[in-house]
Amino acid sequence: MRIATWNVNSLKARLPRVEAWLSDLQPDVVCLQETKLADSAFPALTFAALGYESVHHGEGRWNGVAILSRVGLDDPMNGFGPDDDDPEARLVWATCGGIRIASAYVPNGRSLDDDHYRYKLAWLAKLQALLETDHDPVGPLVIAGDYNIAPTDLDVWNPARFEGATHVSAPERDALAAMQAWGLTDSFRVLQPEAGLYSWWDYRGGSFHKKEGMRIDLLMATRPVVDRLTFATIDRNARKGQQPSDHAPVLIDLAD
């Protein structure tokens, strides 16, 4: 079973590349972020024709998350649940192939003194609370998405340049550490421990070609999933060529 996460930075702009990528990589489950679509504009029929069921939680101009699955898609849920009042479409859930899956687009904090940074930390705290009340680390669970957090300095091209910046601050990394203490593992790192492996590169200044990126797209998985890991990679090819997203897809393979 192949599970992928990809911040596509507008599914409308990226649909031809996403279709070709599905055909090439043959993922079973795909978590998409930043679709930037209303639910009414989500191309569910296009994905159905390729063999994928889907669920989308969108708001239109910004954000928007989806899950595609060709191994079943049950019990979809938007956001943090029925009592959720979060105004932004950043989280969607479904059960696919026996695994509870979330596609998450964690807010970008912008800077440490910004309201968006406080919103990011509050959003992560809500996710942690939901884990503790509604989930069990003994069960198969993957929370995949754009975390907008580089877990360690190995995940940043130049840590010195990010001192005092968002994506690397202690409170953000502490939030990720809390998820890990609860029972989620950064699955990619189980099989790919080396430095210099990034999933996002700024469009500006030729960052991709200069290898100036960050690894901020993660598949956080519970033990029953980690025990099945056979392969993990970042598909850098998807960041090349015409009209790429600024993020590359990250994928893991699980033994049956």
Add this chain to the structure above:
DNA sequence: ATGGTGGCCCGGCCA
């Protein structure tokens, strides 16, 4: 160099 590129949709916001 406080820029730059690319998405939204058409002036400015967001990443």
